[in-house]
Amino acid sequence: MVDQILFPPWRNEQYFSRYPFVDSASLKNSAGVEIDNALFDDAVIHPMGGAAGAFLGMISVSGRVITFHIYDSENGETAHGDFDFDSADTPQAGLIKLVDNYGRPAGALVSDHDRLTALAGVYGEGEYEFERAQTEFVAAVVIPLPNIAVSGFLLPDGTAIGGDVWLVGENGVVLTLEDGAIRVDIPGDPYAKKKDCDEQDQPLDPFCGVRTINEIPPDENGDFKLTIGGNEATDPALRIEQEASMIKIKLLGTKGITE
Numbered sequence: 001m002v003d004q005i006l007f008p009p010w011r012n013e014q015y016f017s018r019y020p021f022v023d024s025a026s027l028k029n030s031a032g033v034e035i036d037n038a039l040f041d042d043a044v045i046h047p048m049g050g051a052a053g054a055f056l057g058m059i060s061v062s063g064r065v066i067t068f069h070i071y072d073s074e075n076g077e078t079a080h081g082d083f084d085f086d087s088a089d090t091p092q093a094g095l096i097k098l099v100d101n102y103g104r105p106a107g108a109l110v111s112d113h114d115r116l117t118a119l120a121g122v123y124g125e126g127e128y129e130f131e132r133a134q135t136e137f138v139a140a141v142v143i144p145l146p147n148i149a150v151s152g153f154l155l156p157d158g159t160a161i162g163g164d165v166w167l168v169g170e171n172g173v174v175l176t177l178e179d180g181a182i183r184v185d186i187p188g189d190p191y192a193k194k195k196d197c198d199e200q201d202q203p204l205d206p207f208c209g210v211r212t213i214n215e216i217p218p219d220e221n222g223d224f225k226l227t228i229g230g231n232e233a234t235d236p237a238l239r240i241e242q243e244a245s246m247i248k249i250k251l252l253g254t255k256g257i258t259e
Helices: 010-014 113-121 192-199
Strands: 042-045 055-062 065-072 076-084 095-100 105-110 126-129 174-178 181-185 238-243 246-251
Touching: 055 076, 065 095, 065 105, 065 113, 076 105
Parallel strands: none
Antiparallel strands: 042 105, 055 065, 055 126, 065 076, 076 095, 095 105, 174 181, 238 246
């Protein structure tokens, strides 16, 4: 009597097939570099903004790390995942997590720790490129996500920020949420000039306010109180007048006073 295994384990079932590559994939580039058809058991590829026709466009080795680069027919490289040859032999060691060009999750490649470690003796230091016809993935494992909404912010230095982000209006910018939309108003900051004067020197100094008078600072409200008069003269010659945004200080001649 012949025993028949009706439902073999997934890894065993896919071992002799090209899956997750298409059956027509040669798994061999123009330089003769080959990929073992049993290297991967499964895959899921879902880069943001990716397109159909994903394929393993390049394998690169640097030191003790091998990197698998995922390309598609429209965007070039869309994701990559690393495997360290020195990683521990754990159930997670055969799972290569993919991230997109901004570090966001983009899928995974499922393999085995021993098979991946054996690549250290197959690929030397360098880069090995493949074309779509040589390493295309089956459509079942490629789930391109449309890039139709705001999923993060790209800073001027190239850093991408995603997830929970706080937007804070400063320097005269006011942010409000109205019906699910962010409204931006720029009424200006009445204290912007003061902040600039506090943070900078030239050439703003001529336009900045008075900070001290004879090294005496203003009061807690930022005011200087200038008064005239005293006990020495009942008719002082000093006059202080405000003219527009300026203060005019002058002396008036009085009877009985000579130079």
